[in-house]
Amino acid sequence: MNRSTPSKSAESRPATRTAGRRESAAARGQRTAAIVARLGRAYPDAECSLAFANPFQLLVATILSAQCTDKRVNMVTGGLFSRWPTPAALAAARPAELEAVIRSTGFYRAKAKNILGCCRALVDRHGGEVPDSLPDLVKLPGVGRKTANVVLGTAFGRAEGVVVDTHVGRISRRLGLTKQPDAVRAERDLVTVIPREHWIAYSHWLIDHGRAVCTARAPKCERCPLEDLCPKVGVKPKSRKKDRLP
Numbered sequence: 599m600n601r602s603t604p605s606k607s608a609e610s611r612p613a614t615r616t617a618g619r620r621e622s623a624a625a626r627g628q629r630t631a632a633i634v635a636r637l638g639r640a641y642p643d644a645e646c647s648l649a650f651a652n653p654f655q656l657l658v659a660t661i662l663s664a665q666c667t668d669k670r671v672n673m674v675t676g677g678l679f680s681r682w683p684t685p686a687a688l689a690a691a692r693p694a695e696l697e698a699v700i701r702s703t704g705f706y707r708a709k710a711k712n713i714l715g716c717c718r719a720l721v722d723r724h725g726g727e728v729p730d731s732l733p734d735l736v737k738l739p740g741v742g743r744k745t746a747n748v749v750l751g752t753a754f755g756r757a758e759g760v761v762v763d764t765h766v767g768r769i770s771r772r773l774g775l776t777k778q779p780d781a782v783r784a785e786r787d788l789v790t791v792i793p794r795e796h797w798i799a800y801s802h803w804l805i806d807h808g809r810a811v812c813t814a815r816a817p818k819c820e821r822c823p824l825e826d827l828c829p830k831v832g833v834k835p836k837s838r839k840k841d842r843l844p
């Protein structure tokens with residue numbers, strides 16, 4: 599994967615709190631640079647947790663990862679790619695057999711339909727290869743902008759956008775880098791504030807951060823390396839026992 603290395607000078611910049619007042623573009627740029635630097639320091643080994651050996655495998659694994667954990671997907675893809683190792687082989691699979699193999703990932707009928715359609719399109723339109731352009735990828739059945747960005751960034755090392763999954767969207771909103779609940783609109787905001795050389799890593803960092811610290815239900819702000827840089831938009835203060843009436 600493309601590992602970006604944030605500069606130490608950015609990391610040492612002073613923190614800027616934003617809660618309760620409008621943040622200037624300059625202040626946001628400075629704060630974002632510090633966020634990027636600290637994330638890079640906190641998660642130096644962050645990378646895609648889906649197992650894959652080539653762009654085709656990552657494409658299929660990413661389709662399977664919708665509404666499913668990467669761990670579960672990895673339990674399925676080993677057997678899947680042993681049985682159907684190429685787009686041509688998988689395109690010829692019987693739907694019922696593919697559904698049985700991927701059943702545990704959920705939404706298996708829709709996923710099987712998308713994977714079969716995608717593999718047929720790879721064979722018919724791209725000579726059995728995964729294209730390395732965003733316009734070609736998003737024309738494949740079952741491939742949206744997020745899946746295309748995962749494949750481009752992680753398999754081809756091409757930063758064409760920011761992958762906005764549930765962790766990236768949630769944490770970016772808490773950090774005040776976007777207000778958009780919609781992934782495509784959030785990505786539009788993020789590509790204007792995150793330096794391009796960090797687009798790929800930013801998603802990997804936030805996915806690790808979302809699993810370890812900034813979880814959906816109970817973010818651990820008190821031990822977060824971004825605490826003084828984060829306005830914690832939408833995060834409810836923890837109720838403190840000593841404040842409660844007996």
Ligand code: SF4
Nearest residue numbers: 812817819822825828
């Ligand atoms: S300070 Fe809290 S809300 Fe902000 S990124 Fe850290 S854990 Fe998430």
